[in-house]
Amino acid sequence: MIYADYNATAPLRPQARAAMLAALDLGPANPSSVHRAGRAARAVVEKARAEAGAAIGSRAEDIVFTSGGTESLALAIQGAVAALDGAATLIVSAIEHEAASKAAAHAGVPVETAYVLPTGQVDLDDLRARLAAWDRGLKGTPILVLMLANNETGILQPVQEAAALLREAGGLTICDAVQALGKVPVNAALLGVDYIALSAHKIGGPQGVGALWHRAGAPLKAVQYGGGQERGLRSGTENVAGIAGFGAAVSESVRELPRYAALGPHRDAMEARLKAEGGVTVIGEASPRLAGVSNFARPGFRAETQVMALDLAGICVSAGSACSSGKVKRSLVLMAMGADDALAESAIRTSFGWNTQPEDFRHVADAWLQAHQRASSKLGA
Numbered sequence: 001m002i003y004a005d006y007n008a009t010a011p012l013r014p015q016a017r018a019a020m021l022a023a024l025d026l027g028p029a030n031p032s033s034v035h036r037a038g039r040a041a042r043a044v045v046e047k048a049r050a051e052a053g054a055a056i057g058s059r060a061e062d063i064v065f066t067s068g069g070t071e072s073l074a075l076a077i078q079g080a081v082a083a084l085d086g087a088a089t090l091i092v093s094a095i096e097h098e099a100a101s102k103a104a105a106h107a108g109v110p111v112e113t114a115y116v117l118p119t120g121q122v123d124l125d126d127l128r129a130r131l132a133a134w135d136r137g138l139k140g141t142p143i144l145v146l147m148l149a150n151n152e153t154g155i156l157q158p159v160q161e162a163a164a165l166l167r168e169a170g171g172l173t174i175c176d177a178v179q180a181l182g183k184v185p186v187n188a189a190l191l192g193v194d195y196i197a198l199s200a201h202k203i204g205g206p207q208g209v210g211a212l213w214h215r216a217g218a219p220l221k222a223v224q225y226g227g228g229q230e231r232g233l234r235s236g237t238e239n240v241a242g243i244a245g246f247g248a249a250v251s252e253s254v255r256e257l258p259r260y261a262a263l264g265p266h267r268d269a270m271e272a273r274l275k276a277e278g279g280v281t282v283i284g285e286a287s288p289r290l291a292g293v294s295n296f297a298r299p300g301f302r303a304e305t306q307v308m309a310l311d312l313a314g315i316c317v318s319a320g321s322a323c324s325s326g327k328v329k330r331s332l333v334l335m336a337m338g339a340d341d342a343l344a345e346s347a348i349r350t351s352f353g354w355n356t357q358p359e360d361f362r363h364v365a366d367a368w369l370q371a372h373q374r375a376s377s378k379l380g381a
């Protein structure tokens with residue numbers, strides 16, 4: 001099997017597995033307990049906190065562990081709005097993951113859309129103009145929600161520039177770095193944002209664990225209450241083994257950033273072949289993109305058909321965004337970029353990562369071209 005769906009979830013890294021097993025072998029250990037077993041668990045959690053902090057150039061204490069990217073985004077969005085007593089308006093980019101856009105829709109404050117250009121990047125001129133005309137009395141604090149790397153296309157967003165605009169306007173920026181972590185450098189201070197959402201399972205850590213980084217002093221209120229864990233910001237007994245796996249995965253993925261970047265030329269070669277021999281359109285080809293992502297379309301060859309044909313050939317890929325539990329729906333991301341129906345209905349996402357072998361790209365291209373040829377001959381094309 002060739003796994004080319006890293007953006008849905010990545011295989012567990014051996015370092016993460018080892019760290020998780022070691023944590024499980026601690027025995028019964030609640031990090032809040034004061035006895036030695038509890039202290040051992042606490043040490044595991046704090047080591048991982050330091051690792052997650054170091055990965056994004058931040059202090060350990062500004063990291064809050066959560067159950068994943070979705071919860072981190074919900075905490076940032078709802079927690080910031082709550083801390084501002086609802087005197088805020090969210091500006092959500094048109095290509096955000098539903099974990100961000102739906103959390104925003106339920107945050108109880110007005111939501112505006114930050115449009116993207118056909119390049120797939122957010123329209124900074126539009127954002128600048130909107131902030132220049134911002135009526136604070138009416139709309140409260142502007143809070144931008146903008147991802148660093150898009151899950152479907154891999155296109156990188158000008159987060160640093162956007163966050164600077166928000167800062168000048170006295171606003172805040174929440175950055176979804178779930179797909180960027182471990183693939184491109186993510187530095188909290190350089191980005192200049194106020195909150196960063198992270199997830200373990202996209203980088204070879206376990207599913208169901210993530211973190212929210214928040215700038216010291218950034219408005220943030222808890223949205224779930226209980227035992228007061230995580231400095232009161234996220235009550236609930238910590239997932240110690242999951243957190244240990246996250247810490248190990250994040251360290252390893254940052255150490256291996258050059259290895260991820262080295263996927264780029266192989267991805268480019270695959271795309272060149274698919275274009276030349278299969279007539280595909282590569283989405284976001286001219287935009288800065290993650291090295292391990294290729295989203296391409298062949299109008300007339302439905303995405304579901306492509307995914308099934310590749311599956312039969314032992315290759316796992318996604319149609320559009322796979323994060324929505326097998327549902328195949330037209331990609332909002334591609335629509336926001338102005339793609340027409342024919343393109344949006346025929347786009348598939350291949351995504352590669354830490355355990356991808358260079359020859360995997362060739363196998364994917366071979367299998368896709370064969371499937372396309374079969375489909376074309378059936379249609380008598």
Ligand code: PLP
Pocket residue numbers: 007067068069070071097099147149150151176178179199200201208209210323
């Ligand atoms: N944000 C992006 C960009 C994603 O791709 C995902 C993945 O599904 C999420 C957020 C949600 O993360 P999680 O699956 O850890 O809840």
